[in-house]
Amino acid sequence: MYDVAIIGAGVIGCAIARELSRYEINACVIEREEDVCCGTSKANSAIIHAGFDATPGTLKAKLNVKGNAMMDDLSRDLDIPFKRNGSLVVCTKEQNPEYLHTLLKKGEENGVPGLEILNKFEAKKLEPNLADDVIAALYAPTGGIVCPFHFTIALAENAFANGISFFLNNKVEKIDKKDSCYEITTDKQTFTAKAVVNAAGVYADTISAMASKENIHITARKGEYLLLDKSAGTHVNHTIFNLPGKMGKGVLVTPTIHGNLLVGPTAVDTEDKDGTNTTEKGLNSLSATAALSVKDLPMHQVITSFAGLRAHEEGGDFILREADDTPLFFEAAGIESPGLSSAPAIGVMMAELIKDRLHLEKKPDFIATRKGILNPTALTLAERNELIRQQPAYGNIVCRCEMITEGEILDAIHRPLGARSLDGVKRRTRAGMGRCQSGFCSPRTMEILARELPLAMTEITKCGPKSEIALGHNKEI
Numbered sequence: 001m002y003d004v005a006i007i008g009a010g011v012i013g014c015a016i017a018r019e020l021s022r023y024e025i026n027a028c029v030i031e032r033e034e035d036v037c038c039g040t041s042k043a044n045s046a047i048i049h050a051g052f053d054a055t056p057g058t059l060k061a062k063l064n065v066k067g068n069a070m071m072d073d074l075s076r077d078l079d080i081p082f083k084r085n086g087s088l089v090v091c092t093k094e095q096n097p098e099y100l101h102t103l104l105k106k107g108e109e110n111g112v113p114g115l116e117i118l119n120k121f122e123a124k125k126l127e128p129n130l131a132d133d134v135i136a137a138l139y140a141p142t143g144g145i146v147c148p149f150h151f152t153i154a155l156a157e158n159a160f161a162n163g164i165s166f167f168l169n170n171k172v173e174k175i176d177k178k179d180s181c182y183e184i185t186t187d188k189q190t191f192t193a194k195a196v197v198n199a200a201g202v203y204a205d206t207i208s209a210m211a212s213k214e215n216i217h218i219t220a221r222k223g224e225y226l227l228l229d230k231s232a233g234t235h236v237n238h239t240i241f242n243l244p245g246k247m248g249k250g251v252l253v254t255p256t257i258h259g260n261l262l263v264g265p266t267a268v269d270t271e272d273k274d275g276t277n278t279t280e281k282g283l284n285s286l287s288a289t290a291a292l293s294v295k296d297l298p299m300h301q302v303i304t305s306f307a308g309l310r311a312h313e314e315g316g317d318f319i320l321r322e323a324d325d326t327p328l329f330f331e332a333a334g335i336e337s338p339g340l341s342s343a344p345a346i347g348v349m350m351a352e353l354i355k356d357r358l359h360l361e362k363k364p365d366f367i368a369t370r371k372g373i374l375n376p377t378a379l380t381l382a383e384r385n386e387l388i389r390q391q392p393a394y395g396n397i398v399c400r401c402e403m404i405t406e407g408e409i410l411d412a413i414h415r416p417l418g419a420r421s422l423d424g425v426k427r428r429t430r431a432g433m434g435r436c437q438s439g440f441c442s443p444r445t446m447e448i449l450a451r452e453l454p455l456a457m458t459e460i461t462k463c464g465p466k467s468e469i470a471l472g473h474n475k476e477i
Contacts, residue, residue: 005193010041013199014155015347021162023360032171034464037152043308050140052107066345078154079372087143087239149427175210195328204333223265224282399441401434
């Protein structure tokens with residue numbers, strides 16, 4: 001029997017798992033997809049928000065600012081890329097600049113440091129490509145950018161290194177409350193645990209209803225994005241927001257941690273909780289909306305588009321609690337923006353709740369650090385030559401767009417919770433994320449996966465079951 005079973009291996013579930021792994025505990029994470037970071041956590045703005053937008057006194061406000069402050073130490077300990085590039089909320093001549101003062105006041109109440117309102121000339125000095133109609137901006141120096149894949153995977157790997165078990169490709173179908181435990185039935189097996197944590201993203205209401213009569217209603221809110229080539233990555237240096245509206249923080253323009261430019265998201269509620277398709281209408285709207293804040297966007301350099309789903313709860317705040325009617329059933333639900341920013345603090349808060357209820361003791365040998373996949377381009381020429389001499393796979397370029405080597409792909413496959421699909425390799429190494437979007441490197445990556453796992457080429461998938469790429473040999477077909 002497990003002490004705790006966490007349902008969901010997104011950034012929230014993995015953050016909770018890592019914090020729980022600080023204690024003497026037998027815990028597991030159960031995930032319906034073939035890898036960690038396959039839901040909301042893989043398709044978002046990759047922003048670490050400063051914390052000025054959330055209503056003071058809410059969990060969103062408190063945990064955003066706390067999570068933001070944790071990122072420097074976390075990025076160092078977990079060896080993930082993170083940059084405090086700062087953010088600007090811009091106001092155009094058609095908008096009311098008083099709303100910037102409202103955001104400033106909220107941010108100050110939330111404890112966000114360094115906020116200031118800039119006039120047109122000060123804002124343009126920071127960002128020359130701001131739209132000509134911009135008349136003022138709220139500047140937040142603590143805003144940042146991160147890679148959500150690397151962040152989530154790093155949390156999961158560190159939790160795994162500290163004894164947390166992961167069960168992927170396990171869709172929870174039923175939860176039964178027994179006298180002294182919960183029985184969790186998936187499409188593969190049955191788990192028993194003293195306590196359950198519901199961190200199931202857009203499906204948190206479905207999981208909640210299996211165990212509790214407390215009412216949670218999650219609406220999937222689709223956000224569509226455009227990703228531009230690295231040649232456009234310096235068009236802005238800060239994260240540029242429009243003034244927020246009732247559906248969220250609006251369309252942003254931001255550099256990514258890997259040097260691309262990101263534009264989005266839209267915000268449309270949908271009943272389809274698996275509906276991550278993009279739409280012509282949504283993508284077309286992004287260019288016009290983004291142009292209100294940033295001019296001369298090189299939209300001809302778009303290399304791909306994608307969509308993600310946010311878990312909007314009708315109460316408008318995070319739900320972080322033990323269910324009143326179901327002892328030891330914990331909920332981390334309604335985690336929409338700023339969920340990624342708040343994830344480290346949510347992990348701490350939920351682990352504290354569970355620790356107190358289960359009377360957990362601190363683990364004396366907790367491993368706080370994790371080493372990420374080696375990036376050969378960060379080495380000196382002499383260091384790289386020596387690496388290739390010792391491990392020739394690092395001299396074999398597989399993905400030419402991103403300059404990813406066979407050595408990095410081998411590391412992605414064989415490290416803890418290693419990649420088992422093309423998308424798994426892509427999220428860990430960026431092989432396939434460049435200008436050609438895996439048009440050239442995917443066959444070679446498939447060959448490496450087939451050789452190393454080992455699997456037949458027909459068993460290699462894009463992203464798990466029912467996404468096989470090769471059907472057979474052409475001579476046979």
